Amino acid sequence: xxxxxxxxxxxxxxxxxxxxxxxxxxxxxxxxxxxxxxxxxxxxxxxxxxxxxxxxxxxxxxxxxxxxxxxxxxxxxxxxxxxxxxxxxxxxxxxxxxxxxxxxxxxxxxxxxxxxxxxxxxxxxxxxxxxxxxxxxxxxxxxxxxxxxxxxxxxxxxxxxxxxxxxxxxxxxxxxxxxxxxxxxxxxxxxxxxxxxxxxxxxxxxxxxxxxxxxxxxxxxxxxxxxxxxxxxxxxxxxxxxxxxxxxxxxxxxxxxxxxxxxxxxxxxxxxxxxxxxxxxxxxxxxxxxxxxxxxxxxxxxxxxxxxxxxxxxxxxxxxxxxxxxxxxxxxxxxxxxxxxxxxxxxxxxxxxxxxxxxxxxxxxxxxxxxxxxxxxxxxxxxxxxxxxxxxxxxxxxxxxxxxxxxxxxxxxxxxxxxxxxxxxxxxxxxxxxxxxxxxxxxxxxxxxxxxxxxxxxxxxxxxxxxxxxxxxxxxxxxxxxxxxxxxxxxxxxxxxxxxxxxxxxxxxxxxxxxxxxxxxxxxxxxxxxxxxxxxxxxxxxxxxxxxxxxxxxxxxxxxxxxxxxxxxxxxxxxxxxxxxxxxxxxxxxxxxxxxxxxxxxxxxxxxxxxxxxxxxxxxxxxxxxxxxxxxx
Numbered sequence: 001x002x003x004x005x006x007x008x009x010x011x012x013x014x015x016x017x018x019x020x021x022x023x024x025x026x027x028x029x030x031x032x033x034x035x036x037x038x039x040x041x042x043x044x045x046x047x048x049x050x051x052x053x054x055x056x057x058x059x060x061x062x063x064x065x066x067x068x069x070x071x072x073x074x075x076x077x078x079x080x081x082x083x084x085x086x087x088x089x090x091x092x093x094x095x096x097x098x099x100x101x102x103x104x105x106x107x108x109x110x111x112x113x114x115x116x117x118x119x120x121x122x123x124x125x126x127x128x129x130x131x132x133x134x135x136x137x138x139x140x141x142x143x144x145x146x147x148x149x150x151x152x153x154x155x156x157x158x159x160x161x162x163x164x165x166x167x168x169x170x171x172x173x174x175x176x177x178x179x180x181x182x183x184x185x186x187x188x189x190x191x192x193x194x195x196x197x198x199x200x201x202x203x204x205x206x207x208x209x210x211x212x213x214x215x216x217x218x219x220x221x222x223x224x225x226x227x228x229x230x231x232x233x234x235x236x237x238x239x240x241x242x243x244x245x246x247x248x249x250x251x252x253x254x255x256x257x258x259x260x261x262x263x264x265x266x267x268x269x270x271x272x273x274x275x276x277x278x279x280x281x282x283x284x285x286x287x288x289x290x291x292x293x294x295x296x297x298x299x300x301x302x303x304x305x306x307x308x309x310x311x312x313x314x315x316x317x318x319x320x321x322x323x324x325x326x327x328x329x330x331x332x333x334x335x336x337x338x339x340x341x342x343x344x345x346x347x348x349x350x351x352x353x354x355x356x357x358x359x360x361x362x363x364x365x366x367x368x369x370x371x372x373x374x375x376x377x378x379x380x381x382x383x384x385x386x387x388x389x390x391x392x393x394x395x396x397x398x399x400x401x402x403x404x405x406x407x408x409x410x411x412x413x414x415x416x417x418x419x420x421x422x423x424x425x426x427x428x429x430x431x432x433x434x435x436x437x438x439x440x441x442x443x444x445x446x447x448x449x450x451x452x453x454x455x456x457x458x459x460x461x462x463x464x465x466x467x468x469x470x471x472x473x474x475x476x477x478x479x480x481x482x483x484x485x486x487x488x489x490x491x492x493x494x495x496x497x498x499x500x501x502x503x504x505x506x507x508x509x510x511x512x513x514x515x516x517x518x519x520x521x522x523x524x525x526x527x528x529x530x531x532x533x534x535x536x537x538x539x540x541x542x543x544x545x546x547x548x549x550x551x552x553x554x555x556x557x558x559x560x561x562x563x564x565x566x567x568x569x570x571x572x573x574x575x576x577x578x579x580x581x582x583x584x585x586x587x588x589x590x591x592x593x594x595x596x597x598x599x600x601x602x603x604x605x606x607x608x609x610x611x612x613x614x615x616x617x618x619x620x621x622x623x624x625x626x627x628x629x630x631x632x633x
């Protein structure tokens with residue numbers, strides 16, 4: 001043990017040094033001034049690559065020392081990229097793309113950057129995205145051999161280099177810029193906030209709120225995962241954090257293992273669509289649209305509330321239908337400590353939201369959130385210990401964890417720049433869009449379904465950020481061409497890329513939850529898909545009725561929201577089989593039809609759905625009163 005520990009010391013020192021430099025670089029950008037994108041973006045990527053290769057050495061899963069030698073060329077390549085960026089920055093910042101000469105060193109840097117980036121993708125995200133990018137590179141060079149719509153005359157070294165690293169449409173483009181200027185700070189904030197007790201406070205709040213109600217553990221999962229997801233924006237991380245507590249409790253009160261796992265997976269996934277932080281793609285969306293992140297976050301509020309309302313109603317109805325009650329089952333939801341003495345821990349999240357709402361830059365907002373977390377942690381230690389003491393080791397470990405997470409996001413955002421550059425250069429996006437546009441001119445719904453399927457497939461194959469970026473290039477332009485406004489079009493592809501995470505056959509959040517619950521993975525995935533059905537309908541709502549994205553007058557927004565929420569209420573009743581009273585199979589079908597009619601934004605369907613809903617609600621109240629039961633719940 002001593003020997004292994006001593007061998008890891010040099011690696012740890014290097015990681016600490018790189019982390020320090022990385023944080024120092026990002027602090028300079030946030031607190032002093034941003035740099036030219038042609039310097040800022042490559043430096044951000046180089047530092048992220050260093051972290052990834054230090055944390056994920058080639059021999060990580062092997063004891064063979066000689067395998068460490070394989071990393072040497074990659075480190076040499078990273079040093080070469082650093083030299084290239086610093087020495088050629090002045091020329092690159094003033095050159096005119098596709099006009100000025102491409103130097104030999106530019107071509108070498110392109111090859112080195114792509115090779116190292118692909119290996120980093122393989123080590124952090126696995127083979128799927130790695131192979132996906134390779135296919136696009138092959139297509140870029142050999143497009144002349146592809147048939148039909150895929151035909152492309154191919155590229156050459158000059159053009160390939162121009163697209164990949166010498167402009168804003170490739171590796172160093174908008175996605176990587178977003179990682180450097182906003183994602184980094186919010187990921188680091190999430191790491192500090194969780195480590196300093198804020199994450200546990202949110203989880204405990206959900207537990208406490210649901211302690212004495214029917215289906216309490218399931219409601220605790222919904223509330224805790226929703227609150228935690230607002231900060232972390234990661235489905236799998238949420239499942240791993242809250243699921244270990246909520247899933248066993250749900251099973252204990254009577255939920256089937258696959259039901260408990262599905263509830264946790266669905267609740268955790270919703271964090272990526274829940275303001276204020278949402279998922280990584282939301283920051284990139286704001287950058288792509290050229291609007292403030294605040295606008296994106298505000299527009300997502302009503303759809304996110306509808307999503308969580310549907311889950312909350314669903315678990316409530318399921319508990320009432322099957323009499324799943326934590327009190328009757330003698331299950332007490334325990335929390336780590338009293339809530340009130342810890343309520344101050346929520347202050348950093350309030351500071352973060354305040355800075356976003358008041359229009360400060362995302363860099364500055366994120367840094368203020370981080371600083372307030374550290375200061376608050378320092379003051380709380382002083383209050384408890386009676387002396388100024390700060391656990392620097394804990395702060396250092398938290399910083400390193402945050403840097404690891406930020407680096408794991410920087411890699412796919414940069415890698416997707418390869419795909420984006422090739423798709424634009426080859427004209428594939430334009431040709432693909434033209435086909436969907438022709439369909440959409442005769443039937444918009446079919447065009448939307450095609451786009452939905454495409455986004456789902458991308459979401460199943462790629463991480464959320466990568467899925468959104470590729471879908472943004474392939475589908476958003478055609479949706480806009482069909483008359484859909486840019487924000488709803490982007491939200492449409494964003495939602496379906498996320499929902500793929502709880503849709504079989506590839507649903508990481510569901511599989512993680514199934515592992516905790518010891519449930520069948522496929523059954524959990526299918527159940528999660530059913531429970532999250534409202535999320536598959538809402539994107540169509542804000543295409544036809546953008547008022548739920550706060551795009552309209554006050555009365556239009558109120559009307560659209562009421563109709564959506566009432567439809568969500570009926571949908572929860574249809575899926576659970578309970579709404580005031582137990583519903584028969586026929587009544588569940590009628591409820592489902594009513595829900596679909598309400599969620600479909602047409603006047604005639606709204607009237608039909610509203611009438612169906614009112615009739616069933618009135619019938620349920622009368623029936624329950626007739627059975628001498630309490631009509632309220």
